[in-house]
Every structure is written in structure tokens, then in C-alpha cells.
Amino acid sequence: MSLSRPLSMAHFDMAIPHAATSIKQMKEAGTKVVGHYCVMAPQELILAAGAVPMALCATKEEPIADGEKALPRNFCPLIKSSYGFAITDKCPFFLYSDLVMGETTCDGKKKMFELMSQCKPMVVMNLPPSYEREADKAYWLTEVERTKAVLEEQFNVTITEEAIVEATKVLNAERRLVQSLAKTMQADPVPLSGLDLLKVLWSRNFVFDRAEFAAQVEELIAELEERIQKGEGALPKGAKRIIVTGVPTGLGAEKVLRLLEESGAAIVYIENCAGMKQFLTEVDESKEPLQGVADKYLATPCSCMSPNKTRLELLAQLVDEYNADGVVDITWQGCHTYNVESRILREYLQEKKGTPFLHIETDYSQGDSEQLKTRIQAFLEMIA
């Protein structure tokens, strides 16, 4: 058996470099761009408004020093990074956004958006505290309606029901496709490394043509299936199988994932928002279009929701489906909700499955790499 990398990864290696140039061309051609941060941002509405949704990368360490000029140092690095990019024009995607969409997912972001609104036109969607209560669902629908109105006004368009239905179909198809990509990771050996899986999912935000992205993923899936047939893997057969969860860990902030793979583990699933979270459920097409969209996004199992039982149940199920040997839960320093939820999750998995669990609290710096390596290696030795 040989360890190798799928050839189709070449598309995804180039996605981000390409994006920086294509965004400029798109803008020159008059395309409207909406930047968004959280996976709860209803992308169907942006597409239906004839604009392009763009995830604003907040995964780089570089702008943090600028972010810290205005924000407390002991803040979540993701927030400091987002803000640092916003005030420095170092991020082309922020720079080219005509409108920025934010969600009040945590107190840090909520207050940061107040500062950010001085640099860009913004629509900040106020999230209700829970996705379970009917009153909260009804309230969220009004936020989605308000956002739709802001988009219409900003771009001087009417967002029709048909356009929402159309956008929903495109994004639902993409969700199903990404799910079948994830399923290939159930094989042993894994046909794709976890870092490459992350790269594909992250690139999704940088390929603006949905059909182009779908074609690239289809090609990759075909290659992965062939590899599985031949027993080819990106990591050795029998490598410890790890599910990564917690805060978003996009490219630039993939430190823990890298340390895991360097220590010989196979990352078989990335549950967080840089990974599969946004692709896991579809918009129910049988519902009234705007309602369907609102319901799908509100149901996102994020730790900012209370209670958040869905995430616990989901992880227990993923441990079985992906035959995982352990779960690694990552928290950014200063992220209180994921930090506390880590304990809840640990106890839940302990009780339901006895799954080995490692909680890592870190930031975007490399200063703790050695210490993290020891903890990760000890964790892998423990589940050996």
C-alpha cells in the first residue's frame, strides 16, 4: 500500500490564489459581493439577490496585532483577526465586500461588529438564544425578513420567492455532494488527509462559481472512490481515527489538525464550521421558501445556542459512523461557550460511548506547539 495524495487536490491548492484575482475581475464586471462571517448567514438570500456570498477569512494570525489596537488582548483570536483585517485593508475579500453580514453569535463578535460598522455597510442579524423554542424560531424569521429587506435596498433589487427556491436547490445539491465527499473518509485507510479535507471545504468559500466547485468535488470524489477500491490511503491503514470538533479552524488556524496528523493520527471528520457543520443539513424544500431558509440556519448546532443538544447527539452518531477512536475538541482562548460546552460534551460522550476525549484550548500563535504535541501524542498513546 502506498501513501499518496489525490491528483484532483490540485484544484483546491489553487483556489485561494485564484480567488484573489477573480474577485477583482468580478468587481470590475459589476458583481455585488456580500461578506459574511458565520455559517448562520443565510447564503440563499445573497445568491437570490444576485450577489456573491464570500466568507471573510478570520483565520490568520497576521492581522491580530492590528485587531488588538482596538480590542482587548485576551479576546478570541478569531474576532481579533476579523477586526484586524477590517481596519487594515489587508484582506481583498473584506475590501471588496459591498455589504458585510454579521450574526450576534457571541458577546465578543456582537460588540466587535459595532466597531466594524464604522468601516463598512453592515447588516447584523440578532440571533435568538435557542433553536428549540417556537417563539425563537418566529423571531428569527423576522430577522431573516429584515436581512432580505436590507439586501434589496442595498442592491436595489427584489428578492423573489422563485430566486430563493432556485438558490436553495443549488446549495442543497452542494450540501449533498459535500456529504458524499465526507463519507469517503469512513474508509480505512482514509483516502484523503484531514488537512486536505479541510482545504477542500475551506476552498468552497473561495470558488465563487457554485457549478465549478461542484464539478471539482465530483472529480475528487471519483478519484477517492477509486483509491478506496485500490486500498490507497493518505495515511497508513490502522492510523488512529480522530474526529475534530469545536471552534472554526480554517486554513491559517489549522495548527491542531496539523499536529494531529504529524503525530500519525487520521482526521476522519471535521465537525466544526470550517468543516462539515454548514453542509450537514439541507433547507427543507417543502416549506415556504423563506421559512425553510430561516429554519435551516437557526438549527445550526453552535455552542452559542442554549441548550445545544444537537451537537452532542451528532457527535455521538459521528463516532459510530466514522469508527472514531477519539474526539479532539478545540476552543479558542476567550471563547466561553465552546469552552464550557467542552465539559458538557466530554461527559455526554463519556456516558454514551466511553469515547476518549481531548480538549485543547489555544490561539493562532505557534508558541504552545511543543506542549500541544506532547498532549496530542499522549492522547494517541492512551488510545493505542
Added chain:
Amino acid sequence: MSTQQSWTIGIDAGSTAIKIALYNGQDFFCGQRPSGWSPRQEAQEMLDKAVKEQVAAPSEAEKTIKAIYATGYGRVSLHFANKAMTEIACHGKGAAYLAKEALALEKSLIIDIGGQDAKGIVINNQGRVLDFVMNDKCAAGTGRFLQVTAQALGLEVTDLSTIAEEGTDRAHPINAMCTVFAESEVIGLLHKGISRQAIVAGLHQSIARRVVAMVARLLPREESPILFTGGVSCNQSIAKAIEAELQRPVIVPSQATYAGAIGAALYAWEDQKGDSRT
């Protein structure tokens, strides 16, 4: 000593000291020296010396030494080792060996405080790690922390235990847990005229409190033993402070400093047994 005997060796290259343990399946021979500027060179010298004294003439060493396993902070730099394992696995194994009588029950907790970090490790009676916690980046409550504060008080680390005993009844609380802040807090207290005895006793209590809070999640059932290992376990006053904080007895095995090296040698031994070449 028969040159036919096989040996395995564990080396624990810690941040302040290097520990070595030689094992022949029956007995351990242990030694240590400060890590110095080049832990790798220190470890090599130590190994050569130990092999000469305990095992055989250097010409025989090749045949009799079956494996060398490295652990600790500097484990990856020891290029002559056959395998590197984390100190968590090795301390677990070593502590289980050192306290075998105590480990009748399914689970025990080891509190290990070393030069740079503090850990809590849950093991079964075979020394297998079931769960663990480790302090994060900062050195609060570790050997390094003790060293810095001892210096601020004009003391040697080795004096701390005795001095604390004299001040236990009037221990002065220390609030800062960051090494840098604790140092200035200690200096401030000295200026206020608080006795060194009371300050040291207070420091020990705060270390105990911190480590107990860290391992709280791992505490085993009432009857299960709790072991204290690592360099800082020589400080009996801290051991007592931990007992007081936990309200449970804590066992400090006699060779507690060597737990990591012993564990590494034991792992090497077990792996050799499964190896048909021997």
C-alpha cells in the same frame, strides 16, 4: 554481573534534570544529573557511564542492551534512543510500578509536578493511561515557579520544604499564580514584614490548590490511591498541602523522581518481550 543478561534503558530528559533507569527484568538502577545546556550531551555521557558501571564493557553493550526509550521534554533530541514516548505514558507506567502494592484497584490518580508542567494522570493497575490533564502554556505551580519564588526569597528550592513546615500555622495566602506576578507579590510581602516561613507555606498552599483544581475532574473514588510524583514531589510540605486540600492521603513513592525513566524502561522491556530477536 552476567554479561548475558539483557537490559533495557529509559531516559527521562526533563527540563531541569535528566533521569536514567536501567532495567534487567528484575531490578532498576537509577541516576540523575542536571539537564545543563545540552541535554543531549549530558544524556549521552550519563548513558555511557551507567552502561559501563552497571551493564558490561562497552564492547558487550551492543548485545546486552535491547532497547533505549526516551521520554520527557527533550525526548526527541536523544537520537540514540530507539523510541520516544510522552512523559504522560511513561509516568503512568513508572508510577504503577513504584506503587504496585497500592494499586489493587482499577483506577488511580497520579499528580506529577515537574520542572515545566503539572499533570494529572489516571491509570489502571497495569499503568495504562485512561485519562489525563496538563497545565497550559504558563509555568504556574511547577518546579520553575518554585525556583523563581525561592530566588526572590533568597532561598534554595531544596530549603523550601523545611522552611514551610515552620510557617504552616500562619501561612500567608499568595494570590498571583503567574510566575512573574507571584515573584513581585512575594517581594511585596517581604517588604510588609511577613516572614519567609509564612510566605513559603502560603505558596505551597496555593500550588496545592491550583493542582487540585486542575485534577478535580479526574479524582477517583474514595478508596483509590492518589500518587504524587515528579521533581516537586521531593517537597514534603507540598505533598502535605495537597493532602490537606484533597482531604485524602497522598502516596509519594520512594523513587518518585524516576517514575518517567522507569516507565520508559518498562515499556522498552515489554516491547522487547514481543520481539523474537531476543
